[in-house]
Amino acid sequence: MSKSFINIKELAQALNLSTSTVSRAFRDKNDINPQTKQFILDKAKELGYYPNIYASNLRGSKSRTLAVIMPELANNFFSLAVKGIEKVAQANGYHTLVYVTDSSYEKEVSIVEDLFNGRVEGIIMSVSGEGTDHHYINKLKDSQIPLVFFDRIYDDIDVPKVVTDDYESSFKATEYFLKKGLEKVAFLVIDKSVSIGNARLQGYLEAHKKCKKPVDKNLIVDCSNDFDESYDAIKKAIAMYQPEALFASVERLATAAYRVCNDLKINIPKDIKIISFSNLSIADLLQPSLSTITQPAEALGREAAKLIFGVLNGLQLPDKEQILRSEIIHRSSSKFL
Amino acid sequence: MSKSFINIKELAQALNLSTSTVSRAFRDKNDINPQTKQFILDKAKELGYYPNIYASNLRGSKSRTLAVIMPELANNFFSLAVKGIEKVAQANGYHTLVYVTDSSYEKEVSIVEDLFNGRVEGIIMSVSGEGTDHHYINKLKDSQIPLVFFDRIYDDIDVPKVVTDDYESSFKATEYFLKKGLEKVAFLVIDKSVSIGNARLQGYLEAHKKCKKPVDKNLIVDCSNDFDESYDAIKKAIAMYQPEALFASVERLATAAYRVCNDLKINIPKDIKIISFSNLSIADLLQPSLSTITQPAEALGREAAKLIFGVLNGLQLPDKEQILRSEIIHRSSSKFL
DNA sequence: CTGTTAGCGCTTTCAG
């Protein structure tokens, strides 16, 4: 097979010019005669010349590439976030690399370490939340590669963060039930130790404190990313403690709860009320329509990307969290009849 | 600011070795003393040395990077497909770049042209379907960069393709309604000219032919990616032609149809039946539960990635489409009472 | 405005 593309030298030769002149034609400075430039560009097009990106990255150490690392991709929240990131990246002429950790600490570490080599100019990350040794991230910081957290963060790492008002939304959603007089509001959670799991739990607890209602630890239901496990945990909790409402800290726990209720012929919202953090665009079409706390996922992604570009452009960023507001929408599932 | 990472020369110096020896330590050949190798690796870790990827790509022209280009990302189908691709890529030590075209031909062209420079070793693409000049893709072929289409393809481009059995599923779904005696089955479509839109339409038409039922052109309803436009088109079609069933060629048209029916107090499935291509994991929780033709989206992504790796490993691929089967699941929305 | 030249950091013959 022949070589696929010609290089700058061959193009220069074909034009009877030096490589530096040719090189200049591809940059936006006025250090080249416009006519020469056009001449070069035309010939380049004709011969199919494209500057080798690795050579120029090696020279200038600009890869125009961002990395997004996240626990999962195929869900409403993360796919929207990536959409937002990719859009901003593309608008800035940047490329977007995606990495899925499957919530595995080991994968997270190895992915991050694989980025120490200059492949990317910046990293946008939503953490797995597993593992407590965040040393590998500090190494990143040393390396001058800007890092931004979104949604799921490590509190002990001092980088720009974009999050939503998890605590407040959680507080409000819980308070809504308590103020209506419910005594047994269950909280469905996957990982209390992860930033968002914890923030949402705190909101739930604080609402109880404010409303002077005791918290029954049994009503804090530990679930997992596995559907069957979550299904069983919810089913058991309902059978044993008869909660009057379920507050799902992530979408998939709400849908698992719906299935439990369907199977147990429990009527939502008559017998049990449900509200959930969720980015489901068709929450209104569920039976019954699902009340949601909806995070501005795409905006979260956009803002995270903008923060990276801020750093890359040398702006001094405030090192505190940027907080976007979620929207609470009460539909049928949380109705009091 | 100091330089972030040391390079091979500095590491070699620190070790009192040559750069070539150091370089060898990072490759898997037995041309280096195992002890020396370990010695180097240890020191590298200590000093935080990571081989500069652009330098080695420049030398070896292997970027270990794949690109995925698709019309959108934030939906059930594409996020699953990307998940499948990224998983295979990661397993092979490859990186995954994502690009969203927003179904824009211009973006598609400019993204593809931006990949002629050796940034990626392979491209996996689901096309926008707009524009008829596919010259830019042929240039890609010339360039030795392997290309694989998935789901939405250009028929006139001769590359490996992974698709689902759109025609057959569409035929079956339509036939199901016709055999039950329905006369007016509407087909909701976004772009009849795109590969999948067309294949699905053909299945719909062919089913009519086989069942010896005439096709009413008015029942082929042109919708768009815009919710409001689709909503109006569906509403109008229902008002004017009273279809007995709606067959949505993509998920978002089914949910738009649900909303129309909700607003018009049309009962599904009593007054009108619905089936849709959809990767919604909670189709069973809708009101009423949605009958779906579900594509194996993640497998589609996985297979597309495997094809790329096949090409990269020098395998000779059959240049015809690989077809995966979709699953038709009848739930309440298509029930005959 | 254009050409010459010296590397960017790494890999790979080729000698030894």
Added chain:
DNA sequence: CTGAAAGCGCTAACAG
């Protein structure tokens, strides 16, 4: 098994 040296393709002083 290790080192010396050339060069991947491009860019940016520097000189003219």
